[in-house]
Amino acid sequence: MACKISDSVFLCLGPCQRRIKSQRIATHSPTASISHLKWDNLLLKGISHQKGIIRLRRNKVIQAVAVPVRPSSADSAENRKQLAEEYGFRQIGEPLPDNVTLKDVIDTLPKKVFEIDDVKAWTSVLISVTSYALGIFMISKAPWYLLPLAWAWTGTAITGFFVIGHDCAHKSFSKNKLVEDIVGTLAFLPLIYPYEPWRFKHDRHHAKTNMLQEDTAWHPVWEQEFETSPFLRKAIMFGYGPFRPWMSIAHWLIWHFDVNKFRPNEVKRVKISLACVFAFMAVGWPLIIYKTGIVGWIKFWLMPWLGYHFWMSTFTMVHHTAPHIPFKHSDEWNAAQAQLNGTVHCDYPRWIEIICHDINVHIPHHVSSRIPSYNLRAAHRSIQENWGPYLNEATWNWRLMKTIMTMCHVYNEEQNYIAFDELAPEEASPITFLKRVMPDYA
Numbered sequence: 001m002a003c004k005i006s007d008s009v010f011l012c013l014g015p016c017q018r019r020i021k022s023q024r025i026a027t028h029s030p031t032a033s034i035s036h037l038k039w040d041n042l043l044l045k046g047i048s049h050q051k052g053i054i055r056l057r058r059n060k061v062i063q064a065v066a067v068p069v070r071p072s073s074a075d076s077a078e079n080r081k082q083l084a085e086e087y088g089f090r091q092i093g094e095p096l097p098d099n100v101t102l103k104d105v106i107d108t109l110p111k112k113v114f115e116i117d118d119v120k121a122w123t124s125v126l127i128s129v130t131s132y133a134l135g136i137f138m139i140s141k142a143p144w145y146l147l148p149l150a151w152a153w154t155g156t157a158i159t160g161f162f163v164i165g166h167d168c169a170h171k172s173f174s175k176n177k178l179v180e181d182i183v184g185t186l187a188f189l190p191l192i193y194p195y196e197p198w199r200f201k202h203d204r205h206h207a208k209t210n211m212l213q214e215d216t217a218w219h220p221v222w223e224q225e226f227e228t229s230p231f232l233r234k235a236i237m238f239g240y241g242p243f244r245p246w247m248s249i250a251h252w253l254i255w256h257f258d259v260n261k262f263r264p265n266e267v268k269r270v271k272i273s274l275a276c277v278f279a280f281m282a283v284g285w286p287l288i289i290y291k292t293g294i295v296g297w298i299k300f301w302l303m304p305w306l307g308y309h310f311w312m313s314t315f316t317m318v319h320h321t322a323p324h325i326p327f328k329h330s331d332e333w334n335a336a337q338a339q340l341n342g343t344v345h346c347d348y349p350r351w352i353e354i355i356c357h358d359i360n361v362h363i364p365h366h367v368s369s370r371i372p373s374y375n376l377r378a379a380h381r382s383i384q385e386n387w388g389p390y391l392n393e394a395t396w397n398w399r400l401m402k403t404i405m406t407m408c409h410v411y412n413e414e415q416n417y418i419a420f421d422e423l424a425p426e427e428a429s430p431i432t433f434l435k436r437v438m439p440d441y442a
Contacts, residue, residue: 083324088400088442089344092324093390096341098334105340105367108386113364113371113379120374121173124357125183128160131355132190139299147299155307156355161187162312163357163373169199170369185273189280190301191308194273197256200266206369209338210320212327212411216255218317220327220411226423233427237420241430244405246306248313311356318346318400319362321408322392326416339366340390345380347395363391398439406434 080092135154142150167173168184185195201216208214221240226233239247255261262270288297325342328334343366347353353360357373364371364379371379384391394400409431410418421428421435 085442087322087324087403088397089322089392089394091391091393093341093392096334096337096387096390098337100336102335102339102367105336105383105387109364109368109371109379109382113375113382114368115375116172116175116372117374118174121167121372124160124167124374125164127355127357128157128164128187131157131160135304136300139304147303151303151307154304156311156352158190158304158308159311159359160355160357162191162193162308163359165193165195165198166202166359167357167373169195169202172370172372185276189276189284191305192277192281193252194256194270194277196266196269196273197262200262200270201255206366208330208333209366210325210327210342211333211338212329214330215327217251218321220417221409223410223412223418223423226410226420230427233424234430237428237430240409241405241420241434244317245310245313248309248316252309311352314401315356315360317404318360318394318396319344321404323403323407323415323417325392327411339363340383340387341392344392344394346393346400349396397442399442402434402438402440405438406431 076094080094084090084092132154135150135157138150138153139147164173165184165187168180168187171177171180173183174180181195184199188195188198205215205217208216212219221236226236239250257274259267259270259274285297285301288301292300320343322344325344328338340363343363345363346360348356348360358376359365359373361376361380364376364383365373367379367383406421407419408417409420410423412418419428419431421431
């Protein structure tokens with residue numbers, strides 16, 4: 001039996017990033033043909049606990065043991081199933097063929113899923129307003145020990161406001177575009193979200209989903225950024241670790257209030273939205289404080305707002321973040337693969353789905369953002385019928401969250417992500433803490 005190790009060279013990606021070194025192992029065995037296993041390949045990660053396969057770490061001397069390897073087609077299906085169990089998924093989709101286009105997927109959808117229904121649209125508004133009013137009533141009447149439940153309900157209710165504004169931004173709420181702009185702006189005001197800045201940035205997220213530098217939603221951390229300084233490294237670890245369910249607050253601050261981040265033809269509308277938000281703060285916050293005091297402002301506005309950001313962060317990272325879902329450079333990016341194969345459908349408890357207007361039926365939304373929220377389930381059923389083997393699907397569980405929060409950190413071209421505790425194990429106490437205390441239920 002012989003074992004040969006070959007190293008690839010470092011390739012420059014740009015001024016601030018380099019690709020990680022890759023190693024291949026060639027094994028010769030009388031019971032198996034020559035097989036190449038990348039040490040950083042996801043399938044190897046999924047079966048690294050099996051006998052005969054040694055998980056390799058960077059910058060260490062390694063010893064490989066050759067074992068028989070099954071044909072790749074059978075191996076891939078089996079290991080996708082193993083990875084799904086390990087990561088907390090119901091299904092990890094098989095890779096979408098390169099020749100499939102996004103238009104091919106859209107053309108399989110029934111025309112009726114694109115139809116706007118005013119009654120259903122305004123019913124969603126009624127659900128959100130009623131849910132929010134009930135939440136405020138609960139906060140006003142609940143004893144102190146039940147306040148967290150009231151805040152959780154109310155934070156979820158105002159997440160429904162966000163989804164209504166989200167539909168307006170995608171022109172899927174009403175046939176009247178002025179109505180959409182007004183409703184979208186009003187729906188975002190309690191969240192202190194400027195509607196137009198968010199709309200412009202979110203449109204780019206849809207156009208560049210999981211594109212490494214251009215996507216305006218979540219990004220993996222650059223290794224160069226991670227190695228900048230010990231202080232920044234620790235801040236990043238906390239942000240992408242324990243505080244990740246509230247990281248949308250940082251995104252909200254960084255992306256939406258600086259007019260210099262927008263194109264010249266967008267600035268006027270951005271300024272109007274900012275003026276609306278600041279006016280709401282100038283009138284609404286003092287009024288809350290006048291009626292209920294600072295404690296009342298915390299009870300009735302701040303805590304539900306933090307609840308909203310928990311869902312905003314959680315929904316967004318689950319939609320597009322998993323160890324097997326790659327971020328790609330623009331010259332390698334494929335729209336159909338990113339939107340269909342790189343988006344996750346995740347089921348949550350039914351009351352959350354109702355109040356949040358099915359925002360987590362997310363694959364059809366990325367196939368076409370013109371599908372109204374109340375038609376997403378019908379669209380998803382059609383996609384399951386026509387493209388089912390390629391879908392990533394999950395039911396929300398602790399193992400899924402633990403996977404994202406403890407594994408999906410620093411960008412790596414070969415294995416998609418490297419965890420913080422692999423790059424800097426001596427400094428990764430936030431991640432080791434999460435691994436120790438987070439449940440592993442799937």
